Amino acid sequence: MHTTEEMLHAHVDRELDSDQTRFVSDHLTQCAECSNLFSKLQERSNLIREKLEILDGPPEVSSEMLLQRIQSGNQSQETKIVPSRFKSVWASAAAILLVFAAWQFHAVRVWATEFLNLFRVQQIAVVPIDPANVRQWNKQFFDSPENRPRLEQLFSDQVHVIKQGTPQNVASANDAAKVAGFGVRLPGQLSGPMQLKTQPEMDVSVRIDVEKVQSILDDAGRNDIRIPQELDGQLVNFHVPSSVTALYGKCPDLQAEQQKNSHENRDDDEHENRMMQKYPDCKLVVQLPSPSVVAPPSLNISQLGQAMLQLAGLPENEARKFAEKIDWSSTLVIPLQLDRNMKFSDVTVDGVQGTLFSSEDLGRYRTAAYNLMWIRDGILYCVMGQGKSDEAIAIANNMQ
Amino acid sequence: MENTATIPLRIQENEFEIFFRNNYRRVYQLVYRLTGHKAEAEDLTVETFMRYLQHPPATEEHLTGWICRVATHLAFNALRSSKRRTRYEETAALYQVIRAPSQTPVEELERATEQSKVRNALQRMNQRSSELLLLHYSGFSYKELAAALDLSPGSIGTLLARAEKEFEKIYRDLKGGF
Numbered sequence: 001m002h003t004t005e006e007m008l009h010a011h012v013d014r015e016l017d018s019d020q021t022r023f024v025s026d027h028l029t030q031c032a033e034c035s036n037l038f039s040k041l042q043e044r045s046n047l048i049r050e051k052l053e054i055l056d057g058p059p060e061v062s063s064e065m066l067l068q069r070i071q072s073g074n075q076s077q078e079t080k081i082v083p084s085r086f087k088s089v090w091a092s093a094a095a096i097l098l099v100f101a102a103w104q105f106h107a108v109r110v111w112a113t114e115f116l117n118l119f120r121v122q123q124i125a126v127v128p129i130d131p132a133n134v135r136q137w138n139k140q141f142f143d144s145p146e147n148r149p150r151l152e153q154l155f156s157d158q159v160h161v162i163k164q165g166t167p168q169n170v171a172s173a174n175d176a177a178k179v180a181g182f183g184v185r186l187p188g189q190l191s192g193p194m195q196l197k198t199q200p201e202m203d204v205s206v207r208i209d210v211e212k213v214q215s216i217l218d219d220a221g222r223n224d225i226r227i228p229q230e231l232d233g234q235l236v237n238f239h240v241p242s243s244v245t246a247l248y249g250k251c252p253d254l255q256a257e258q259q260k261n262s263h264e265n266r267d268d269d270e271h272e273n274r275m276m277q278k279y280p281d282c283k284l285v286v287q288l289p290s291p292s293v294v295a296p297p298s299l300n301i302s303q304l305g306q307a308m309l310q311l312a313g314l315p316e317n318e319a320r321k322f323a324e325k326i327d328w329s330s331t332l333v334i335p336l337q338l339d340r341n342m343k344f345s346d347v348t349v350d351g352v353q354g355t356l357f358s359s360e361d362l363g364r365y366r367t368a369a370y371n372l373m374w375i376r377d378g379i380l381y382c383v384m385g386q387g388k389s390d391e392a393i394a395i396a397n398n399m400q
Numbered sequence: 401m402e403n404t405a406t407i408p409l410r411i412q413e414n415e416f417e418i419f420f421r422n423n424y425r426r427v428y429q430l431v432y433r434l435t436g437h438k439a440e441a442e443d444l445t446v447e448t449f450m451r452y453l454q455h456p457p458a459t460e461e462h463l464t465g466w467i468c469r470v471a472t473h474l475a476f477n478a479l480r481s482s483k484r485r486t487r488y489e490e491t492a493a494l495y496q497v498i499r500a501p502s503q504t505p506v507e508e509l510e511r512a513t514e515q516s517k518v519r520n521a522l523q524r525m526n527q528r529s530s531e532l533l534l535l536h537y538s539g540f541s542y543k544e545l546a547a548a549l550d551l552s553p554g555s556i557g558t559l560l561a562r563a564e565k566e567f568e569k570i571y572r573d574l575k576g577g578f
Contacts, residue, residue, distance in 0.1 A: 006557045015542045015557070044564050051518045051571070054511065054536045055433040061442060063424055067417065070448045070453070181574065205512060237512070395441065 003027050006039045012045050021086040039153050136313070142218040148221050148239055154216065158207045164242075166199035172176050172196070182289050182379060187246075188398040190283065195247045199288075204238040216313075243288030249281035285386035285395065290380050302326075349396035352376045358389040420449055423467055430468055430538055431475040436519055442444060443473050465540065465548030472531045521571040529563035536560055 003024050007398070010016050011024045029037030140286065143320045170176045177184040179198045186194075210232040217225050302323045309319035347356045372383045372392035383392045418545055427448050432441040448471040457466045522530045528549070546553040546562075 005561065009561045010542070010557045013536075013542070013557075041561070044568055046496070047562055048533065048567055049537055051514075052433060052534070055436065055515055055518055056429065061424075061428050061438070061445070063421060066424060066428075066442060066445055066449075067420055070420070070449045162513070178573075239485070239516075 002298040003034055005037060005041075008034065009041055011038065012041045036037065073241075095219070105226045120288040140222065144220065147216060150216055150219075154209070154212055157210055158212075159204045162203045164202070166198065168198045170196045170198055170244075176244045178242045180288070182241070184244050185379075185381075185396045185399040187285060187383075188400045190395060190398075191247050195251070196249070197245045199245065200245045201242040202238075204240070206236045206238075208232060208236070214382075222311070224316065225307050227307055228300065231302065231304060238291060240291040241289040243286060246285040249328055251282035251284070252279055280386055284383070286384070287379055288381040290375060290378055345395060347372070349374055349393055350376050350381070350399055354396065356389055356392060358392075402482055414422050419452075419463065420545065424449070424463055426464070426538065427467060427471045430471050430534060433534060434472065434475040434533060434540075435479065435517065436515060440478065444471060444478060447474055462544065462547040465535075465544050468535055468538070468540070469531070471549045476523075476527055476530075517574050518572065523573055525563070525566050527562055529559070529566050532556075532560055532563045533567055 007016065007024055008022065011021065013340065016024060020274075029040055068140050094141070132322065168179055172177055173184045173186050175195070176198055208227075208231050210227045210229055214227050217223065217227070238324040305326070306316075306319045306323035309322055310316055314322065343359070344355060344357045347354050352374050354372055357371040357373075359369050368385045368388060370384065370392040372389070372395075374381055383395045385391065424445060428441055428445045431444040431448070432438070435441055435444065450465060451474070452467055457463070513572050522534070525533075531549065531555050532545065536547060540548065542556040542560075543553055545551070551559065
């Protein structure tokens with residue numbers, strides 16, 4: 001005679017009375033089947049206990065403060081302020097810093113999906129930047145034999161990237177949804193062969209070392225930018241959920257391209273043009289839940305933002321005005337070099353407002369291209385391809 | 401309405417204080433486990449005890465169970481109330497561990513990621529199962545669970561076993577195994 005699973009479970013939880021306990025204990029010594037089941041239940045119970053315990057460790061809470069709030073019968077204004085400081089903070093400035101180093105300064109790169117992986121948010125704001133400033137930045141930092149290795153060292157010391165898993169090819173939107181953990185939508189009217197890929201989720205942590213950053217800035221002749229001392233040692237974390245990319249038409253091997261990009265010091269514009277010419281009919285639809293950035297509440301995002309905008313080439317007063325005005329808690333700031341007929345505009349797609357970046361056909365040097373981003377129900381979508389931007393809008397409006 | 405807490409006559413102020421002091425940690429811990437967010441957990445703790453003052457339970461039996469159940473309900477509601485909250489919960493978890501100076505950034509992130517996965521699993525589960533797990537693993541006996549959740553004591557073992565399986569499955573699917 002076996003005991004029931006229910007009894008075994010109760011035995012794990014020490015919920016049986018002494019007679020029952022004795023009965024079950026005796027039975028377990030004689031019955032391998034029940035004994036196995038018991039071990040399995042116990043193991044599961046231990047694991048759940050362990051998993052729930054790692055949720056602990058809340059900072060000490062003041063009972064007096066809570067009591068006072070309860071007795072004064074109001075939720076206190078503090079509660080309205082505090083959560084907003086804790087909310088996922090789009091420390092876009094720090095993200096910009098990352099992108100500067102890792103992929104150089106490219107506002108809208110058609111092929112660099114890694115760029116997009118870092119940058120999904122609630123809303124998008126564009127800061128127009130004079131391209132002359134970008135060239136200046138490259139000269140001061142990336143083309144400088146002294147500063148480039150120092151920058152690389154700074155990033156390898158202070159930036160940690162953890163990827164949970166590896167990219168995968170998947171067969172269908174359903175499979176992609178299973179791997180990525182969110183509902184995947186695909187454009188209805190695009191036909192023909194399609195590849196679906198998922199990118200693993202990624203966490204990036206950046207520890208700010210003010211002294212090192214400042215000394216590089218100073219040596220590069222940018223001592224007009226002061227990194228506030230209070231940012232020192234602050235840790236900023238980026239969480240980028242798993243993303244799904246659908247590729248239509250003949251497309252480059254994105255992973256290989258990303259690796260080449262991050263290892264080679266190449267002329268990105270020229271490379272981009274070559275890629276565009278090689279894969280004229282490739283279209284990409286990228287989607288992922290909005291990433292989040294966490295920074296300690298003491299981090300003054302607007303200060304950091306101002307420094308980064310100045311680096312990107314905005315004059316100090318404009319950078320400050322912009323940094324103060326923007327809601328860094330939810331906004332992705334894209335510094336966009338407004339050359340080569342690159343334009344951006346707000347468009348209504350998929351029932352929400354999106355941002356469309358487009359470049360016009362410049363003959364043999366650059367074909368027309370588009371990059372449309374929008375956020376719906378917490379998922380950021382991005383459609384990229386070559387051709388007229390009407391196409392992007394049609395794709396976006398046909399997501400199913 | 402929400403702004404004034406009228407203290408019912410049958411609960412003297414100091415009685416309430418005693419009740420509060422005996423239970424606030426448990427309530428705070430529960431809502432913290434679910435939300436992973438200090439300020440949020442404080443708000444929910446305040447709200448929970450205010451609920452007790454404004455709409456006390458019909459019977460004074462099993463008050464701890466009652467208040468814990470109110471707390472988990474409020475926490476689930478709070479998590480649902482905002483779409484952005486799904487991220488909020490994760491980022492808050494990240495923020496908390498950032499403060500642990502003994503860990504390297506990588507360890508901090510690993511722990512934070514793990515925490516967010518566990519929370520994610522708890523939030524994806526059937527709410528009753530999730531409540532059952534949270535309360536059980538915060539020390540509630542079957543009898544207390546039955547009282548707090550208005551279930552028959554005989555059904556707790558089965559429900560709990562089901563909840564544990566559900567958690568394990570969702571968690572494994574999120575992560576690809578323990």
